[in-house]
Amino acid sequence: MPAATYDAATLRRLDRLIWTLVAAVAAIVLASPLYSGFYVVWTSFGAPVAACLTLGAGAWFYRHWRRDPQLASGLESTAQLIGFAAVGAPLSYLATAAGAVIPLQDHVFDAMDRAMGFDWMALLRWFHDAPVTFGAFRLIYGSLLPQMSLAVLCLAFTARFAWLRTIMLAFIVTTLVTIALSAVLPAAGVWLHYGLSEADSRLVPVVSTVWPVFTGLRDGSVRALVAAGAEGVITFPSLHAALAVILIAALWPIRLLRWPILAINTVMLAATPIDGAHYLVDVIAGVVIATACLFAAHAAVMRMGRAPDGVAAGKIPQLVAGE
Numbered sequence: 001m002p003a004a005t006y007d008a009a010t011l012r013r014l015d016r017l018i019w020t021l022v023a024a025v026a027a028i029v030l031a032s033p034l035y036s037g038f039y040v041v042w043t044s045f046g047a048p049v050a051a052c053l054t055l056g057a058g059a060w061f062y063r064h065w066r067r068d069p070q071l072a073s074g075l076e077s078t079a080q081l082i083g084f085a086a087v088g089a090p091l092s093y094l095a096t097a098a099g100a101v102i103p104l105q106d107h108v109f110d111a112m113d114r115a116m117g118f119d120w121m122a123l124l125r126w127f128h129d130a131p132v133t134f135g136a137f138r139l140i141y142g143s144l145l146p147q148m149s150l151a152v153l154c155l156a157f158t159a160r161f162a163w164l165r166t167i168m169l170a171f172i173v174t175t176l177v178t179i180a181l182s183a184v185l186p187a188a189g190v191w192l193h194y195g196l197s198e199a200d201s202r203l204v205p206v207v208s209t210v211w212p213v214f215t216g217l218r219d220g221s222v223r224a225l226v227a228a229g230a231e232g233v234i235t236f237p238s239l240h241a242a243l244a245v246i247l248i249a250a251l252w253p254i255r256l257l258r259w260p261i262l263a264i265n266t267v268m269l270a271a272t273p274i275d276g277a278h279y280l281v282d283v284i285a286g287v288v289i290a291t292a293c294l295f296a297a298h299a300a301v302m303r304m305g306r307a308p309d310g311v312a313a314g315k316i317p318q319l320v321a322g323e
Contacts, residue, residue, distance in 0.1 A: 008069075010305050014165040017304075018080050021172050026087040029225060032094055037223050040090075044226040048086035055079035074156030077164055081152060081171075088175050089230030093217055095183035096233045100218040105185050106193035109236060109279040118280040120190050120273060127203055127274055134203060137271035140264055141206065144243055147264070151250040158254060162301060167250040169297035174246060174290050178239045181285075187235035188214060189277035205277040207232065238278045241286030242293075244268045249294050 032038045059076035062068040113120065127134040148171075155164035187193075191205055198204055210231040216222030217233065232239065244265040251261045269287070272278050 011073075011161055011165065013304055014162075014169070014301060015076060015080075018165065018168050018172065019083075021169075021176075022080060022083045022087060025084065025091050025176075029087050029090045029094070032090075032225065036094070036097070037220070038094065038097070038225050039223060041224050041226045044228045044230075045086060046228075048082050048227050052079045052083045052086075055082070069161065070157050070159055073161050073164060074153050077152045077156060077168055078149065080168055081148060084172055084175070086227035088172075088179070089227060089232075090225035091176075092179045092182065092233055093213075093222075093225055093230070095179045096186065096214060096217040097220075097223075099183040099186040100220075102184065102186055104188055104193075105236070106187045106189070106279075109187055109281050110190070110193060112281045113279050116280060120279070121194075124201060124203065124274055128201065134274075137267060138206060138275055140267045141240070141271040141275045143264070143268070144240065147247050147261075148243070151247055154251060154254055154257065160253060162305065163250075163253060166294075166297050166301045167246060169300060170246055170249075170290070170294045171243070173297060174242050174293040175239060177289055177293065178234055178237050178242060178286070181237055181289075182234040185236050186218075187279075187282075189235045190273070190279055191277040203274065206275045207277050235278065236282045237285035237289055238272055238276060238282040239286060240272050240276050241269055241278070241283040242290035244272075245287050245290035246294065 030040060033040060055075045056079045059072045059079065062072040062075065127137075151167065152164065155161075155167065188211075189205075189207070191208070192211060210233055213222055213231045214233045248262055248265050251257045269283060272283050273280060276282075
């Protein structure tokens with residue numbers, strides 16, 4: 001799928017597109033107190049903003065002064081990752097609150113799981129009987145951020161510049177689609193839907209800290225928009241599952257990492273129903289959305305990479321994607 005070669009000007013246009021999307025989401029979040037009861041916890045944005053400014057300055061330096069396109073791409077894409085995560089999380093809070101006017105759809109998703117023959121409680125009991133396996137699965141479930149950082153750096157330092165921008169676009173668009181769907185198809189998750197407690201299972205999902213925030217966003221008691229420290233409040237579709245697919249695609253061109261990253265993220269998909277308190281249909285929807293967004297991002301990058309006068313994108317000189 002990755003395209004072969006793009007010039008510096010095309011890569012800069014892609015970076016501007018990515019930053020435009022980040023800025024648009026930031027504008028929605030920061031303006032939300034004007035049209036809602038939310039307020040921005042400004043201090044929670046301090047660390048992400050400082051990181052973005054520092055990384056952005058480093059990218060500028062290595063692009064214009066001490067020319068190192070690999071380091072420049074790694075620094076800028078890391079800044080984009082941090083910047084979007086900082087504004088995407090509070091956007092999901094706004095979406096959850098907006099979806100409060102719609103009844104929870106857990107009964108629909110539970111019925112779909114049962115129609116597919118998936119027994120969530122049976123899977124929970126299986127993990128009860130395999131605590132070591134559950135511990136390994138939980139560790140991998142929590143590896144999303146390190147994996148995203150690894151993907152950015154690996155693609156940058158192997159000079160896969162166009163594919164790196166494709167992955168960043170896919171990540172952003174996938175997250176936005178997921179947030180939008182979570183607003184119109186809200187769900188609390190399996191654990192709350194079944195009314196489980198710690199008395200029912202010692203394997204309390206790692207997302208248990210999300211539940212007070214989710215219920216507070218729906219009943220109006222939580223109105224703080226935070227960047228650092230935000231909780232993942234989305235049930236359907238599973239963003240964890242979607243990002244597992246994007247990570248597999250991101251590092252697939254690197255043969256040394258191809259099979260390890262496939263194995264790790266296959267385990268992450270398997271861990272998502274229990275540790276994320278997700279329905280199976282959440283996971284399937286996340287996989288489908290991520291796949292569609294990857295193809296859409298690739299098509300957009302290919303279109304932007306077309307040179308004038310009918311020169312194919314793969315023939316544009318200068319920066320090579322390293323495929």
